Amino acid sequence: MGSLGKLIRAAALALLAVGAVASPGRAADGPLRVGYSDWPGWVAWQVAIDKGWFKEAGVDVQFEWFDYSASMEAFGAGKIDAVTVTNGDALVMGANGSKSVMIMLTDYSNGNDIIVGKPGLKSLADLKGKKVGLESGLVEHLLILNGLEKAGLKETDVEIVNVKTNETPQVFGTPDVSAIGAWQPIAGAAMRAAPGSRPLYTSADQPGLIYDVVTVSPTSLAARKQDWAKFVKVWDKVVAYISDPKTKDDAVKMMANRVGVPPESYAKLLKGTRLLSLAEGAKVFEDSDGFGSLYGSSRNADAFNVKYGVYKDAQDVKSYIEPSIAKAATAKAAAK
Numbered sequence: 032m033g034s035l036g037k038l039i040r041a042a043a044l045a046l047l048a049v050g051a052v053a054s055p056g057r058a059a060d061g062p063l064r065v066g067y068s069d070w071p072g073w074v075a076w077q078v079a080i081d082k083g084w085f086k087e088a089g090v091d092v093q094f095e096w097f098d099y100s101a102s103m104e105a106f107g108a109g110k111i112d113a114v115t116v117t118n119g120d121a122l123v124m125g126a127n128g129s130k131s132v133m134i135m136l137t138d139y140s141n142g143n144d145i146i147v148g149k150p151g152l153k154s155l156a157d158l159k160g161k162k163v164g165l166e167s168g169l170v171e172h173l174l175i176l177n178g179l180e181k182a183g184l185k186e187t188d189v190e191i192v193n194v195k196t197n198e199t200p201q202v203f204g205t206p207d208v209s210a211i212g213a214w215q216p217i218a219g220a221a222m223r224a225a226p227g228s229r230p231l232y233t234s235a236d237q238p239g240l241i242y243d244v245v246t247v248s249p250t251s252l253a254a255r256k257q258d259w260a261k262f263v264k265v266w267d268k269v270v271a272y273i274s275d276p277k278t279k280d281d282a283v284k285m286m287a288n289r290v291g292v293p294p295e296s297y298a299k300l301l302k303g304t305r306l307l308s309l310a311e312g313a314k315v316f317e318d319s320d321g322f323g324s325l326y327g328s329s330r331n332a333d334a335f336n337v338k339y340g341v342y343k344d345a346q347d348v349k350s351y352i353e354p355s356i357a358k359a360a361t362a363k364a365a366a367k
Contacts, residue, residue: 062093063258065245066102066114069197069290070214071297071304072138072243073115077289078269078282090261096289098197100166106131112251117170118242118325119332121351126342131246132350135263135357136312136325138243142235143215143303144174150227152209155182158231161209164194164202168341170241171196171212176335177240178232186339200224215300216292235303239322240331242315243304252353263309264360270308273301309361316354325352 067073076094079085085092095102095111106114107129114131116124117140121131146165148157155178165171176186194202199211200221210231211221222228234241245263252259273282280294287297307315320327329348337345 062091063113063251063255063262064093064095064111066095066097066105066111068097068099068102068115069216070099070115070243071143071286071300072306074286074289075137075269075273075282075306076115077285078272079265081285082268082272084265084268085262088261088265090258092262098195100169100195103129106248109248112255113245113247115243115245118244118329119173119336120169121244121246122329122333122336122346122348123168123341124246125351126336126344126346130249130351132249132252132353133244133246133325134252134259134353135245135266135309136242136307136315137245137266138304138306139239139315140214140234140241140243141238141303141305142233143218143300144171144212144234144241145214145218145230146171146175146178146210146212146232147203147218147221147228148210148231149203149225150229152229152231155179155184155231158210159184159188162190162192162207163210163212164192164199164208165212166196167191167193168336169196171214172339172341173332173335174232174234174237174240175212176339177237181237203228215303216290216296219300233303237322239324239328242325242328244325246351256356260356260360263356267309267360270306273306309357313354313358313361316352316358318349 067076080094097105102114103116103124105111107124118133121133124131152158163175165175179186179188192208196213196217199213199217202208203211203221204224213221247259272278283294283298287294315325317324318326322328326348329351333346333348336342
């Protein structure tokens, strides 16, 4: 394993070591506790929270707000039942002791995950020999490795500086790095702080590379499958409310208020996140190779993670995916 691979693996293990001693699972009563963080496809849940739709659906749900990596730490420690993460990062958690099962997709990243270069840099090729600040072993690392490979560069052609995603704008303003990897709105904050900076590679350059999911502890899923089924059904109301021109502004206000930005700014962020209805998500749940399938995307992420030393052993991707709940909700909706 190269020096970069050792760095990635060390960072991933440090982040998720708590998962190795995770509690066996929460009790089969009380609210479903879900960790969510600052990504448009997950902030979208704020609409259901503010509108009281979980209560209407007959399920008690408590959402808890975290920085992204902290949400995974909380899941690994057994403090929450489920967490919103990328499909690739669900594998990272599982490989390091915090197994989960993906029960639904919220969206795929369509440009909101970004490798941002300082002024004067025009492409990933310009990063050769330079330092890039991002959270080692997690989603933006997958993004840059995918881009480097397509650009004909090796992992050793850049030096990764391990930086928590929420801290990348501050690091970008120092001489320590030439580029950072982050998602919106964090990537936008970095670009605003450095006029003339620009995206060098985004998730729109590889559609389907990054799917965003709700992933649940196996213990909670087994004990409360009917509650999770009620939870999943609410998602279509969220997507419909955000998509309807008559209610979109109201939805954006709720989402913007959650993250503390003006609604007009937040509306722009939605363009780089492709929200998926349950019916659209059911198609992505079909088992096939390639980036149009959650299975294919996850196998690709698993191969990257093993190749670059994020974790040692390939994961059984199928054991991380449970499509039945979302598919059943889609079938019932279609039958009405």
